Amino acid sequence: MSSRTDDRSKEDSGALLALASEIAGRASKDEAIEAFVTHEREFYVKVYEGEVESLSSAQPRGAGVRAIVGGRAGFAYSTDLSTEGIEAVVAQARDNATYATPDEAVAVAERAESEPAPIPGLFDDEQPEVGPDDKVTFALTLERATRAADKRVRTVEEAVYGDSEADVAIAVSTGIAGSYRRSDAWCYSVAIAEDDGDTEIGFEFDLGRGLGSLDANEVARQAAARAVGVLGASKIPSARMPVVFDPYTAGQFLGVLGSALTAEAVQKGRSLFAGRLGEAVASGNLSLIDDGRAEGAPGSAPWDAEGVATQRTGVITKGVLTSYLYDTASARREGRPSTGNAARAGFKSAPGPAPSNMTFDTTGEGRDEVLGRAGRALLVQDFHGVHSGANSVTGDFSVGVTGFLLEDGAPVRPVKEVTIAAPMLEILKGIEAVAVDRRWLPFGGSFGGATTLISEMTVAGL
Amino acid sequence: MLDEAVIRRVLAAGAPAGGLAELFVEERRSSSFRLEDSRVEDVASGYDLGAGVRVISGERASYAYTNLLAPEALLEAAAAARAGLAGGDQDAPLDLRRVEPSAVHPVGLPPSEVGAGDKAAALVAADEAARAAGGDVRQVVASYADVHQRVLVATSEGLIASDDRTRVRFAVQVVAARNGEIATGFEAPGHSGGFELLERQPAAELGSKAAAKALRMLDAKPSPAGEFPVVLAPGSGGVLIHEACGHGLEADALVKEASVYANRAGERFGSDSVTIVDDGSDAGAWGSFGVDDEGTPAQRTVLFERGVLTGHLSDVRSAKKIGHPPTGNGRRQSYAHHPIVRMSNTYLLPGPDDPQEILSSVRRGVYAATFAGGEVNPATGNFVFGMAEAYMIENGVITHPIKGATLIGNGPQVLGTIDAVATDFDRKEGVCGKDGQAAPVTNGMATVLLGKMTVGGTEA
Numbered sequence: 001m002s003s004r005t006d007d008r009s010k011e012d013s014g015a016l017l018a019l020a021s022e023i024a025g026r027a028s029k030d031e032a033i034e035a036f037v038t039h040e041r042e043f044y045v046k047v048y049e050g051e052v053e054s055l056s057s058a059q060p061r062g063a064g065v066r067a068i069v070g071g072r073a074g075f076a077y078s079t080d081l082s083t084e085g086i087e088a089v090v091a092q093a094r095d096n097a098t099y100a101t102p103d104e105a106v107a108v109a110e111r112a113e114s115e116p117a118p119i120p121g122l123f124d125d126e127q128p129e130v131g132p133d134d135k136v137t138f139a140l141t142l143e144r145a146t147r148a149a150d151k152r153v154r155t156v157e158e159a160v161y162g163d164s165e166a167d168v169a170i171a172v173s174t175g176i177a178g179s180y181r182r183s184d185a186w187c188y189s190v191a192i193a194e195d196d197g198d199t200e201i202g203f204e205f206d207l208g209r210g211l212g213s214l215d216a217n218e219v220a221r222q223a224a225a226r227a228v229g230v231l232g233a234s235k236i237p238s239a240r241m242p243v244v245f246d247p248y249t250a251g252q253f254l255g256v257l258g259s260a261l262t263a264e265a266v267q268k269g270r271s272l273f274a275g276r277l278g279e280a281v282a283s284g285n286l287s288l289i290d291d292g293r294a295e296g297a298p299g300s301a302p303w304d305a306e307g308v309a310t311q312r313t314g315v316i317t318k319g320v321l322t323s324y325l326y327d328t329a330s331a332r333r334e335g336r337p338s339t340g341n342a343a344r345a346g347f348k349s350a351p352g353p354a355p356s357n358m359t360f361d362t363t364g365e366g367r368d369e370v371l372g373r374a375g376r377a378l379l380v381q382d383f384h385g386v387h388s389g390a391n392s393v394t395g396d397f398s399v400g401v402t403g404f405l406l407e408d409g410a411p412v413r414p415v416k417e418v419t420i421a422a423p424m425l426e427i428l429k430g431i432e433a434v435a436v437d438r439r440w441l442p443f444g445g446s447f448g449g450a451t452t453l454i455s456e457m458t459v460a461g462l
Numbered sequence: 463m464l465d466e467a468v469i470r471r472v473l474a475a476g477a478p479a480g481g482l483a484e485l486f487v488e489e490r491r492s493s494s495f496r497l498e499d500s501r502v503e504d505v506a507s508g509y510d511l512g513a514g515v516r517v518i519s520g521e522r523a524s525y526a527y528t529n530l531l532a533p534e535a536l537l538e539a540a541a542a543a544r545a546g547l548a549g550g551d552q553d554a555p556l557d558l559r560r561v562e563p564s565a566v567h568p569v570g571l572p573p574s575e576v577g578a579g580d581k582a583a584a585l586v587a588a589d590e591a592a593r594a595a596g597g598d599v600r601q602v603v604a605s606y607a608d609v610h611q612r613v614l615v616a617t618s619e620g621l622i623a624s625d626d627r628t629r630v631r632f633a634v635q636v637v638a639a640r641n642g643e644i645a646t647g648f649e650a651p652g653h654s655g656g657f658e659l660l661e662r663q664p665a666a667e668l669g670s671k672a673a674a675k676a677l678r679m680l681d682a683k684p685s686p687a688g689e690f691p692v693v694l695a696p697g698s699g700g701v702l703i704h705e706a707c708g709h710g711l712e713a714d715a716l717v718k719e720a721s722v723y724a725n726r727a728g729e730r731f732g733s734d735s736v737t738i739v740d741d742g743s744d745a746g747a748w749g750s751f752g753v754d755d756e757g758t759p760a761q762r763t764v765l766f767e768r769g770v771l772t773g774h775l776s777d778v779r780s781a782k783k784i785g786h787p788p789t790g791n792g793r794r795q796s797y798a799h800h801p802i803v804r805m806s807n808t809y810l811l812p813g814p815d816d817p818q819e820i821l822s823s824v825r826r827g828v829y830a831a832t833f834a835g836g837e838v839n840p841a842t843g844n845f846v847f848g849m850a851e852a853y854m855i856e857n858g859v860i861t862h863p864i865k866g867a868t869l870i871g872n873g874p875q876v877l878g879t880i881d882a883v884a885t886d887f888d889r890k891e892g893v894c895g896k897d898g899q900a901a902p903v904t905n906g907m908a909t910v911l912l913g914k915m916t917v918g919g920t921e922a
Contacts, residue, residue: 048521051520051521051522052521052522052524053521053522053523054522054523054524054525054800055522055523055524055525056524056525056526056527056800057524057525057526057542057543058514058526058527058528058539058798059528059529060512060527060528060529060798061529062510062529073505074505074506075504075505075506075507076506076507076508076509077506077507077508077509078508078509078510079509079510079511079512079529080509080511080529085509088509089509092507092509093507095578096493096505096506096507096578097505098578099495099502099505099578099579099581099582100501100502100503100505101500101501101502101503103501103503132545132546133546268498268499269601348508350504350506384837385837394644
């Protein structure tokens with residue numbers, strides 16, 4: 001079984017790269033063409049009250065094509081990969097290009113002197129052998145364990161398992177030709193706990209390269225604990241006090257920062273970091289890294305979405321803003337190389353700049369040590385209204401939170417319906433410690449959050 | 463789109479004993495243009511062709527989809543969706559009855575027959591008109607999108623239906639700045655129809671309107687906080703009905719008893735002037751269709767009749783659970799998605815009152831012209847909406863713009879505070895997100911007076 005699967009996969013990879021190269025090879029003399037072709041195998045199952053509520057499996061595939069002529073870019077995608085389909089999608093991309101306003105910076109990536117090294121562990125070889133029944137059983141176990149974790153868990157709103165095995169090929173008429181395979185598996189559980197008339201929701205997830213690396217019991221335990229822990233939560237009096245983000249909320253905070261750190265956001269006047277390169281923007285012990293090659297991180301790949309080799313970029317180094325994140329166009333605009341940060345949502349979208357795997361370097365302490373140092377503080381478990389309350393253009397950050405009041409670093413009571421606020425640059429300058437308990441959040445990019453202590457924020461409650 | 467013999471084979475292969483198999487086929491062509499910094503930047507088009515097979519057996523719904531329409535690929539999808547279930551009577555001849563769309567949404571100028579140059583020119587016209595409004599206009603982002611979608615649905619119960627949908631939308635966002643204050647204005651009409659949208663609402667006019675809004679809001683003063691009468695402007699206020707009433711009446715929420723409206727049919731929630739409908743058959747409306755994505759003809763469903771809760775919205779699955787025929791509200795984002803219960807065009811129907819008299823009746827209150835979005839807890843009905851454009855009403859007239867205003871309330875309760883509904887009905891188009899799927903929807907209402915609401919703001 002195993003060898004047959006491998007052969008089929010190799011065939012897929014090879015055929016996909018050949019197809020991408022064939023598309024890129026259609027470029028005429030004054031034109032550049034970039035082809036991004038994917039073939040995925042997806043599975044998803046959601047269970048509710050011990051039964052499969054919905055299940056889906058699919059093998060979507062398609063090609064996204066950019067044609068660039070004289071600084072004008074046009075994009076088209078198609079799920080029709082027949083010869084006629086390919087001809088049509090290339091013609092459509094070319095036609096679209098004629099309507100774009102010319103921009104000298106717009107270009108495809110140039111071929112590098114050497115190919116990027118492969119990233120170990122992107123594909124779990126055991127994952128293709130996991131059958132649908134095992135996946136359904138996993139989701140059922142996750143739901144049952146969440147329910148069983150605490151008697152106050154009234155129901156499990158959703159318990160989900162999902163995975164994807166993908167072959168990705170990218171070819172550019174400048175000579176770039178690369179392909180890779182990746183597998184992803186994830187699960188989450190949403191516990192609803194009830195006690196004394198109060199209802200609270202707890203969310204927890206896990207992700208990895210295959211089902212074998214997911215821990216259903218730990219996810220269940222944490223989902224239940226996060227719901228049960230905040231039962232009976234109430235407001236606390238308004239005050240200025242230290243605030244601790246847990247790994248989950250720290251990851252969300254990084255997501256807000258990330259959108260302001262692309263060079264495109266800076267060039268278009270949409271970033272609080274515009275004009276601050278070389279300035280101290282964070283506390284002196286803080287470093288922020290974007291690493292498209294981080295092992296075990298969900299956003300890793302050898303090539304970015306334009307076929308540029310991914311790399312490690314120091315964004316903030318010991319408090320000083322040292323680099324933005326570049327794709328090809330934003331890099332050419334400043335006459336410098338790309339940092340390999342072109343991303344896309346799939347073959348249906350054109351590439352654009354985004355963080356790959358972004359995280360703060362740890363300052364070395366364990367979680368308990370960081371909590372101990374916080375003393376009397378607010379530990380934040382969940383943000384509410386991040387989309388409206390965090391503005392990466394102006395730097396305003398004001399969000400609702402659920403969490404715990406800490407005394408001497410130990411939680412003494414659950415807290416809800418309070419808001420925390422501070423300008424984002426003030427938060428960065430106030431970060432005193434980043435613990436070693438980092439975990440990757442796959443939402444809207446890949447962000448590594450760890451227990452993070454901020455010296456002071458405004459807490460508005462009673 | 464597919465040979466009927468192939469459709470019958472796929473349905474027979476997918477149908478489980480005592481359950482249902484459904485085949486959904488979709489072909490979609492789309493094009494989009496985006497302008498920022500006075501430059502046409504993202505010119506994109508897409509072609510999607512795919513099919514999904516859904517197998518329903520008891521509480522379980524399995525789905526498999528493919529980009530390949532060859533019979534073997536469809537049969538493989540059917541087998542994957544039926545995996546683990548015993549087959550039905552695969553030899554039974556299947557007689558497919560065609561269900562016709564209940565409404566036609568005429569397409570005047572098919573987008574495929576309009577040159578891309580004309581689409582790009584509309585963006586430039588909007589940009590130029592917005593920038594002509596004055597030096598305080600700092601940024602204009604304009605976008606144009608059209609979609610032509612053909613769908614086919616067939617089920618092992620013998621239904622076959624198809625629909626042909628064309629939608630066009632144009633959006634302009636203007637950012638204005640003065641003395642450190644930043645304000646935005648937004649216009650985004652859309653419809654089920656062709657490029658004639660931009661003949662009815664020229665791009666330049668939309669650019670000017672959005673710019674005028676942004677410039678007006680630059681002078682906004684901080685909003686007061688407290689309890690006030692609130693006048694909702696025609697059109698935009700409909701989002702309140704969509705969020706605070708519509709979602710709670712989607713049958714999937716009712717079945718799980720995750721709605722404040724569960725088991726309350728027949729109860730009075732508002733005065734005689736409150737009649738709310740969802741109408742997927744409204745000719746040419748943005749949220750309309752001929753049949754839904756399960757092949758049920760689009761229909762008009764009365765949710766509240768003269769203040770009394772009378773209806774709900776359902777798809778095939780939830781309809782079966784509550785023992786009613788489906789209301790034609792089973793929609794999906796694409797062939798890669800399960801159908802779920804969705805609104806289409808949700809309207810608070812116009813009433814007898816004069817909009818000017820409504821305004822004149824308010825001594826001190828808030829005029830909510832545009833909402834910015836909000837959060838609703840479906841289980842409790844509590845909501846918070848931000849206002850993107852709002853004004854103070856003093857002694858019956860609109861005085862000055864206000865910023866930072868929010869509307870805080872409860873879905874069922876807000877219906878009870880509707881004191882007057884005017885004649886000046888209008889629609890606003892939007893995109894509703896649910897379970898990770900996007901759907902075009904319209905909200906509609908006339909000028910409405912809410913007698914007393916909590917307004918959140920920063921000034922006492």
